[in-house]
Amino acid sequence: MNSPRTSAVHHARVRTFHPRRGRMNGRHADALTRLWPLWGVPIPETPTARLDLPALFGRRAPLVLEIGSGMGEATVEMAAADPHRDYLAVDVHTPGVANLLAVVEERGLTNVRVGLGDAIVLLRHMLAPASLSAVHAFFPDPWPKARHHKRRLIQPAHVALLRSRLVPGGALRCATDWAEYAEVMLETLAADPELVNEHEAYAPRLAERPLTKFEQRGVEAGREIFDLSFRRR
Numbered sequence: 001m002n003s004p005r006t007s008a009v010h011h012a013r014v015r016t017f018h019p020r021r022g023r024m025n026g027r028h029a030d031a032l033t034r035l036w037p038l039w040g041v042p043i044p045e046t047p048t049a050r051l052d053l054p055a056l057f058g059r060r061a062p063l064v065l066e067i068g069s070g071m072g073e074a075t076v077e078m079a080a081a082d083p084h085r086d087y088l089a090v091d092v093h094t095p096g097v098a099n100l101l102a103v104v105e106e107r108g109l110t111n112v113r114v115g116l117g118d119a120i121v122l123l124r125h126m127l128a129p130a131s132l133s134a135v136h137a138f139f140p141d142p143w144p145k146a147r148h149h150k151r152r153l154i155q156p157a158h159v160a161l162l163r164s165r166l167v168p169g170g171a172l173r174c175a176t177d178w179a180e181y182a183e184v185m186l187e188t189l190a191a192d193p194e195l196v197n198e199h200e201a202y203a204p205r206l207a208e209r210p211l212t213k214f215e216q217r218g219v220e221a222g223r224e225i226f227d228l229s230f231r232r233r
């Protein structure tokens with residue numbers, strides 16, 4: 001369960017999400033014990049310092065942030081195909097984070113680090129403006145009920161924050177299987193004067209984005225998939 005608390009962001013009240021333990025198996029527990037100290041990025045509730053990215057990755061390279069990486073399927077495939085950039089994945093779901101750490105080890109990837117905690121806290125307090133080459137938000141929770149829309153990742157205050165962390169020309173790529181949220185995403189991103197849509201409306205499917213189990217379930221349920229691709233001016 002999320003245990004939310006509220007905090008002020010650009011004068012809007014939004015939720016902060018705490019890590020969720022979920023259901024852990026032995027492999028997850030082993031990965032957390034061995035690999036978290038190597039590649040894990042703790043996200044405290046009130047961080048006091050920005051991340052030292054060259055120290056974290058052991059090199060200076062363009063950085064991609066994946067928000068809500070789930071079990072890490074997209075992170076692993078995209079990072080493996082893109083060794084000249086570093087990938088920082090973040091999720092609040094501990095078993096997903098543990099799974100990603102295990103697969104990063106199995107695949108021998110050196111360009112992936114994994115944050116556990118709230119992506120908004122990470123963005124606001126731990127990443128400097130203009131520090132990201134790209135932000136990926138694939139299938140963020142749609143929060144379908146109107147009274148929960150305020151929990152959505154894509155909302156004006158968050159978009160301003162996300163965009164501020166991109167380098168000029170940096171990419172913001174989103175996908176969703178929730179048609180109403182797709183429309184809101186399109187409107188919200190298009191309303192930011194510092195973002196440019198790379199397409200007239202929705203983008204074609206991003207070739208390098210793999211099919212995750214989450215997306216597969218949406219397709220099997222008959223839902224259309226919407227991709228969005230914007231760039232910071």
Ligand SMILES: C[S@@+](CC[C@H](N)C(=O)[O-])C[C@H]1O[C@@H](n2cnc3c(N)ncnc32)[C@H](O)[C@@H]1O
Pocket residue numbers: 017067068069070071074090091092093096117118119120137138139140141212213214215
């Ligand atoms: C619907 S799942 C999609 C997972 C994955 N991107 C995929 O396509 O399979 C959304 C993910 O976002 C994570 N999430 C939700 N709120 C978050 C937050 N504030 N910070 C980081 N991750 C978050 C959830 O734990 C969940 O793993």
